[in-house]
Amino acid sequence: MTWHGRPSRGPSASVRLDLREPARRARPAVPHLPHLTASAIATWRARMLNEHGSARVFEGLARQFEGAGFEAHLVEEVRGFADEERRHGVLCGAVVEALGGEALTEAPVGEAYPEHADDATPLESALRNMLSICCLSETVAVALIGAERIEMPAGELRDLLTQIYADEVGHSRFGWRMLDALSQRLDDEIKERLGDYLEVAFAHLEEHELAHLPEGSLPPPEGVVYGLCSGPDARGLFFDTVEQVIVPGLERHGIPARRAWMRRHGGAGLS
Numbered sequence: 001m002t003w004h005g006r007p008s009r010g011p012s013a014s015v016r017l018d019l020r021e022p023a024r025r026a027r028p029a030v031p032h033l034p035h036l037t038a039s040a041i042a043t044w045r046a047r048m049l050n051e052h053g054s055a056r057v058f059e060g061l062a063r064q065f066e067g068a069g070f071e072a073h074l075v076e077e078v079r080g081f082a083d084e085e086r087r088h089g090v091l092c093g094a095v096v097e098a099l100g101g102e103a104l105t106e107a108p109v110g111e112a113y114p115e116h117a118d119d120a121t122p123l124e125s126a127l128r129n130m131l132s133i134c135c136l137s138e139t140v141a142v143a144l145i146g147a148e149r150i151e152m153p154a155g156e157l158r159d160l161l162t163q164i165y166a167d168e169v170g171h172s173r174f175g176w177r178m179l180d181a182l183s184q185r186l187d188d189e190i191k192e193r194l195g196d197y198l199e200v201a202f203a204h205l206e207e208h209e210l211a212h213l214p215e216g217s218l219p220p221p222e223g224v225v226y227g228l229c230s231g232p233d234a235r236g237l238f239f240d241t242v243e244q245v246i247v248p249g250l251e252r253h254g255i256p257a258r259r260a261w262m263r264r265h266g267g268a269g270l271s
């Protein structure tokens with residue numbers, strides 16, 4: 001789901017993520033650009049890690065949906081997203097292998113999945129995470145991957161990216177579809193509280209995305225062949241997606257998302 005190419009910093013505890021075997025079976029043919037190979041390997045290896053890690057997020061959401069009494073087919077659909085994220089991990093690893101690297105890295109032991117059990121009903125907790133995961137993160141991923149895909153020349157690497165892109169569209173659409181189905185039944189109080197929660201969710205989203213889309217990342221024009229994107233362009237696309245797609249989309253359902261986006265840095269709203 002998160003789509004960027006720089007390793008996260010930090011956590012001391014880690015486990016080995018070894019996707020070499022399945023990744024080798026899925027290797028695409030890639031163009032030969034030796035001066036960009038090292039940065040492309042680092043980018044796709046970081047993506048491998050992020051994509052694989054997203055599976056845990058959907059497993060958590062599926063558990064929450066089950067606990068909140070959602071229909072079994074919806075729980076299964078979310079579980080299926082976890083499988084797709086694991087598959088994305090393998091596909092990103094396949095690019096690493098195709099470029100001559102190894103689909104092998106250290107995976108940080110992730111944070112516990114936020115259950116929000118302290119102050120909300122199971123339904124409201126599930127909705128918070130669904131908004132954060134599907135309507136925010138996955139929607140941003142669709143925009144970033146979509147832009148990368150448009151610039152990438154036709155070939156096996158773009159076909160691989162298209163597979164990932166199609167799934168991310170599904171993950172994002174799921175959230176917006178659920179919101180369409182549920183928002184009529186949510187009262188104003190819940191929508192207000194979801195708006196309050198979104199202040200935190202937007203702050204996290206911005207921090208996370210900008211950390212991985214550095215201003216100084218300026219690959220040469222031919223970097224598009226490997227999906228290496230310009231940091232400033234990707235940042236601009238991130239802000240456009242939040243302000244022109246996500247905020248209006250949530251507002252249409254009566255969730256005060258504009259207020260939340262304005263207040264994401266704390267305070268009453270000028271940012």
Ligand SMILES: [Fe+2]
Nearest residue numbers: 001051085088
């Ligand atoms: Fe993904």
Ligand SMILES: [Fe+2]
Nearest residue numbers: 001138168171
């Ligand atoms: Fe995803």
